[in-house]
Amino acid sequence: MSATHMTEASPAGGVDWGLVGRQIVGILRMELRNQLFSRRAFALYFLAFAPVGIMALWAASPVPDKLALSGPIDASRVYAFVFQGYLSTSIFLSCLILFMSLFRGEILEKSLHYYFLSPIRREVLVAGKYVAALIAVTGVFAVGTTTLYLLTMSPWGLGELGRYLFSGPGLGHLITYVSIAVLACIGYGAIFQLAGQLFKNPVSVAVLLWAWEFINPFLPSLLKKLSVIFYLNSLLPVPVAAGAFAIQADPIPAWVSVPGVLLLTAAVLALAGWRARNMEISYGSDD
Amino acid sequence: MANETQTSTVGFDPEGPLPDGEAVVFDNVSKFYGEVLGINRVSLRLGPGITGLVGPNGSGKSTLMNLMTGLLHPTEGEIRVLGAPTNRPEQLFHHVGYLTQFDSFPATLSGYQFVYSYLRVHGHGHADADRLAWQAIDRVGLREAAERKMGGYSKGMRQRIRMAQALAHGPRVMVLDEPLNGLDPMARSEVIDIFKALAEDGCHVIISSHILHEVDMISDRVLLLSGGYVVAEGGVNDVREEMHERPIQVLLRCNKATEVAGALFAQEVAVEVSLHDDRQGVMVRTANAGDFYRFMNQLVLDKSLDIETISVADSDVRAVYAYLIENEGEGL
Numbered sequence: 001m002s003a004t005h006m007t008e009a010s011p012a013g014g015v016d017w018g019l020v021g022r023q024i025v026g027i028l029r030m031e032l033r034n035q036l037f038s039r040r041a042f043a044l045y046f047l048a049f050a051p052v053g054i055m056a057l058w059a060a061s062p063v064p065d066k067l068a069l070s071g072p073i074d075a076s077r078v079y080a081f082v083f084q085g086y087l088s089t090s091i092f093l094s095c096l097i098l099f100m101s102l103f104r105g106e107i108l109e110k111s112l113h114y115y116f117l118s119p120i121r122r123e124v125l126v127a128g129k130y131v132a133a134l135i136a137v138t139g140v141f142a143v144g145t146t147t148l149y150l151l152t153m154s155p156w157g158l159g160e161l162g163r164y165l166f167s168g169p170g171l172g173h174l175i176t177y178v179s180i181a182v183l184a185c186i187g188y189g190a191i192f193q194l195a196g197q198l199f200k201n202p203v204s205v206a207v208l209l210w211a212w213e214f215i216n217p218f219l220p221s222l223l224k225k226l227s228v229i230f231y232l233n234s235l236l237p238v239p240v241a242a243g244a245f246a247i248q249a250d251p252i253p254a255w256v257s258v259p260g261v262l263l264l265t266a267a268v269l270a271l272a273g274w275r276a277r278n279m280e281i282s283y284g285s286d287d
Numbered sequence: 288m289a290n291e292t293q294t295s296t297v298g299f300d301p302e303g304p305l306p307d308g309e310a311v312v313f314d315n316v317s318k319f320y321g322e323v324l325g326i327n328r329v330s331l332r333l334g335p336g337i338t339g340l341v342g343p344n345g346s347g348k349s350t351l352m353n354l355m356t357g358l359l360h361p362t363e364g365e366i367r368v369l370g371a372p373t374n375r376p377e378q379l380f381h382h383v384g385y386l387t388q389f390d391s392f393p394a395t396l397s398g399y400q401f402v403y404s405y406l407r408v409h410g411h412g413h414a415d416a417d418r419l420a421w422q423a424i425d426r427v428g429l430r431e432a433a434e435r436k437m438g439g440y441s442k443g444m445r446q447r448i449r450m451a452q453a454l455a456h457g458p459r460v461m462v463l464d465e466p467l468n469g470l471d472p473m474a475r476s477e478v479i480d481i482f483k484a485l486a487e488d489g490c491h492v493i494i495s496s497h498i499l500h501e502v503d504m505i506s507d508r509v510l511l512l513s514g515g516y517v518v519a520e521g522g523v524n525d526v527r528e529e530m531h532e533r534p535i536q537v538l539l540r541c542n543k544a545t546e547v548a549g550a551l552f553a554q555e556v557a558v559e560v561s562l563h564d565d566r567q568g569v570m571v572r573t574a575n576a577g578d579f580y581r582f583m584n585q586l587v588l589d590k591s592l593d594i595e596t597i598s599v600a601d602s603d604v605r606a607v608y609a610y611l612i613e614n615e616g617e618g619l
Binding site for chain 2: 019020022023025026027029030033034037038109110111113114115116117118119120121122124277278280281282283
């Protein structure tokens with residue numbers, strides 16, 4: 001059998017980025033199929049679109065609460081509240097399921113060794129898997145966030161909606177909400193991917209993390225900053241009241257919070273790459 | 288027995304000729320799982336042709352194979368395959384293929400998609416991956432079933448499609464962990480022909496089995512493993528001879544140990560005798576167990592010995608060999 005042998009070293013002795021690029025495309029093909037068209041994807045679609053369905057029912061029915069709102073500007077406060085729930089529940093859980101299973105799921109299915117027996121740097125594998133899951137989850141939640149937003153603003157008619165979007169703050173808000181959703185996927189995704197590599201039972205870690213994020217409004221100012229949700233909430237275009245028992249803290253400006261989440265992500269992914277390079281595979285079997 | 292070797296740390300072009308034809312070099316390698324021994328102080332060099340790793344379950348065969356493919360990292364020592372360290376998959380797996388014992392795969396893929404998809408992960412473009420995938424599938428005789436989902440494959444078909452995946456990229460070193468498991472006699476014969484063809488093409492083929500007869504049929508040389516140690520190495524006939532001639536160690540505790548040691552030396556029934564520090568125990572190495580026990584019976588009567596214990600200290604190795612021989616009937 002003849003095969004074209006490729007090596008990562010280019011003629012100049014550096015890394016053959018063309019080969020690395022083709023390998024990442026190969027990983028994306030495999031992973032996007034897994035993330036979007038497997039049984040696991042059902043949880044993603046459910047978490048993303050069940051709230052959309054509920055909002056569609058709300059928008060379509062003459063609910064007295066809805067009529068008490070004067071229009072999209074009032075509704076934008078409702079949406080800010082809804083989005084916060086969407087962020088801390090749907091997006092958080094979806095990232096947990098998808099990213100945590102990138103490595104842990106394959107260990108449970110005993111299929112990770114096929115990647116480990118391929119001529120790819122483990123760091124490239126980590127990056128490829130991460131990007132694939134990120135494309136899947138951000139694509140779904142960009143659609144979910146946008147649909148949810150448009151449905152919230154829709155009961156007052158398309159004319160009012162159009163004016164709010166294009167002559168008012170609507171479009172800017174929508175872009176901000178979608179950006180926050182993407183940023184949440186970026187940050188949570190990296191953390192959960194690493195957790196899936198580090199822990200045999202990452203669910204307990206996820207519960208702890210979720211609890212930490214959930215109690216964030218009630219934490220002292222310094223501790224608030226040790227969470228992802230605090231930085232994401234700081235970006236909300238319409239502030240949400242945290243409740244009577246919440247401890248107030250000054251929101252972080254966008255020029256700090258966005259690079260902050262990205263830097264955290266880069267650090268966590270670097271750690272994930274190091275961990276992958278040192279990972280062993282035995283699946284607990286005997287000789 | 289396993290050779291103690293010096294391992295070169297100088298890398299070389301994996302496409303070029305191998306130094307002394309040695310594709311796999313283990314230099315004093317140990318692997319422990321916590322406190323459990325995987326393999327201990329293994330030094331070996333595997334040359335061209337087909338090498339068989341033989342040993343019962345738990346002897347360290349899979350550990351050895353997982354180490355040489357980087358799925359496990361050695362606790363001590365150094366391993367190089369085609370001159371590359373095993374912790375550099377980006378160098379190693381352009382030229383190495385490994386059929387593991389893990390009978391698992393991405394469940395939703397067809398056989399073709401499975402082979403093709405991992406060729407894309409290797410970095411092949413569509414046309415190249417498609418051509419190589421079909422070549423490999425044809426080689427294992429699975430073309431008709433290639434478009435079916437692997438979830439519906441029999442064990443033999445799964446084994447063959449995994450083999451196609453492992454050899455599709457044209458490796459120079461092919462590592463196969465119990466590759467004949469689950470195959471019917473016809474399929475075994477076909478698969479063995481594939482191994483032979485790979486070896487004829489210049490590929491280094493390393494096969495494990497717990498049945499000596501199985502590797503006897505196809506291997507140029509055999510490594511016999513027991514309890515994490517390489518206990519014999521060489522041609523199959525050499526290994527058989529070595530096992531038959533191998534001296535056994537017997538531990539004896541009695542009231543006149545010094546006299547027993549002297550008598551054993553005098554009668555030349557032992558190749559080595561060492562007296563324990565407390566002068567109550569003797570460690571004897573003998574090449575002829577029958578003569579040794581007959582002599583001991585006589586000695587007990589003549590010297591009125593009071594024997595506390597007499598036990599074979601390395602019975603494991605003999606038991607392993609007996610096990611392997613007994614299983615020969617299950618062969619091809």
